Amino acid sequence: MARGYPGYDVLAKWRTPSFDEKTREVVRRRIAQPPPRRFFTGPEQQLVEAIVARLIPQPDRAEPIPLAAMLDAFMADGRGQGYRNEAMPPLEQAWRLGLAAIEAEARTRFGRSFAEAAPEDQDAVLRAVQSGEVDRAAWRSMDPASFFREALLKITAGLYYAHPAAWSEIGFGGPASPRGYVRLGLDESDPWEAREAAP
């Protein structure tokens, strides 16, 4: 189990019937050079870089999935999630407030900015936010645990697994139109699916 899919690349199917034109257009944009920063401020962007490096570390990747840039684009496009909890401000404000509060927590704890803290210290701050055990003053009326779960972690995790490199990593078939699949049963796979590493 969890042996991985060495050598499997979803994008190798680019010119096969698993990719249609519309999907190529969308995926091409996804893997292109990330667009210039539009939503976060410079310091916020640095902080986001540091946070996502702990939420989803990618030491194995020569070219990490540009999560901070993807987050910036997601926020700038403003499509959001289509709702918010009554205890949360609108998503844009929630992010700005949450980032400032995480930075404040790091400074109180370690006397230095989050981005400059040691990885273990960064993790300790994030764990404290996740469990709500932080200095609430900086969070105003927002619940830190809800922010961590519903905004920070949920969106970041979603965006990471929206990238073709992550699809290849977990052996997902990826785009599948118009061809789809033929072999659907247990332990069955089509020739255009990922092969799992031998045990």
Added chain:
Amino acid sequence: MTPETPRAGDGRAPDVFTPGGFVPMTGFPEREPVDFAIVGAGAGGATLAAKLAEAGFSVVVFDAGPFWRPLDEFASDELEQQKLYWTDPRITGGDDPIALGGNNSGRGVGGSTIHFSMISLRFRPEWFKARSRLGYAVDWPISYEEIRPYYAEAEQALKVAGPVRYPWGPLRGPYPYRPHEVNAPGLVLGRGAEKLGVKWCATPLATVSAPRGKSPPCVYRGFCNFGCSTNAKQSALVVWIPRALKAGAEVRDMAMVTRIEIDRDGLASGVHYVREGESRFQRARNVVVAGYAIETPRLLLNSACPQFPDGLANASGLVGTHLMTHASPGVWATFEEEIRWYKGPPNMAVCEHWNYADEGKDFAGGYAFMSQGPLPMAWAQTVATSRGLWGPALRQQMLRYNHTAGFAPVAETEPRPQNRVELAEETDAYGLKIPKVVFGYSGNDRALQRHSLRFMSEMLEAAGGRDLWTSTDTSHLLGTCRMGDDPRTSVVNADGRTWDIANLWICDGSLFPTSGGVNPSLTIQALACRIGERIKTLARRGELACAP
């Protein structure tokens, strides 16, 4: 032209079956009243539009969202396809706040059936008389016998693919199309069910298992919740909208209805709507609201006027109340075998045992449950939020993606007045008050979910699953404009006609007095077929403000 520019108009509408193509469409002038102005082109609205146009009425259907051409515009991509969802601002609250957005409703011609999972189940007959036959909740104003022919009509219209003999409920004929081959996650359910000695079967699905007209058979690409790019899925966009257009209805896409106008006699006289940034007004002899269980009560409440200061059709004070959801707590496990649950429609096997068994329950109501097939983005979000995993632990867990299977129920919740849709003070881009959804589970709701988690876990283990864990979630929203026999305890009668305003109708999931333990869209479409038939009869008898 972006999808946000209207495409239907000037005598034509997009042809869903041809890249870049168009079909002819009738155009109605705004100053002449049409027989029916329908708000919302989803499961309820599109079905009714086809039925009424085919009966000879003049019909204009408004939808706030785009008129998609799936062949051109639906990518095999979760993130891109978030464009299908209703993402205008909404607030969620209460003891158990419901996740909205893509979790429950769509925006566009075809409504939520564009991204639905195609599960097409009938209600258990007794649920229409839940209070008198089973002793809980309330009775519907119609019986199973009354809706049965319309279930058959809807199943035929959608060419539902399902078993020859459905294992639960009254004996009936085979489904129109043969069942789909069950995928690995479904076979896991089957294996578990057989170990536990309960019945299971291939889920009846509204995606074709053989060619049908211009719809090719399903190719099992698995992106159903993100729009079907092949048109195998029998959504309202592919089934009812072409029928409505052919029968002479007009569809106005990118047209957000903001208010229903009431004349001096207290009758509806048309709808105000915004299209291409312009405020417009369509006169109508009848108005039907079919905007989904949130937008429907919201529009009625936002249309308050001096004659109806508490909102339209709200003399009972019930508009927006009795909101129900289906709880869908999941149980997940790791398997030795490769499952690869991204293939095929997400829910290919079903067990309705606890909808039909009445013994051995410590709760009222029922639940069906199905095998699951989440795609990576959605799955990562479930793993991360339910288990709080991040860092290397998250990536580790996600590596098991192809070895994971699980079940989730469609778990009935009780209709309770305190669960509701109301207006918040905040306004949206149209200047309309945004909806606030307030929800909390009852003790019975919780007992039912605990039972489902226990039973599904047992079955998953029996099927060979290891390292079980659970998640919480909800799906469909229903109720909020319940139908009934008594104007004091309901908003509309059995025909979807509001008690207070004789030419104002409702035709969508808002009508449900109870939620039942199955997915709602087949019942919504059957109700719409019945309402269409009833309107025809009433018109013939001279009981309407118009005749076909």
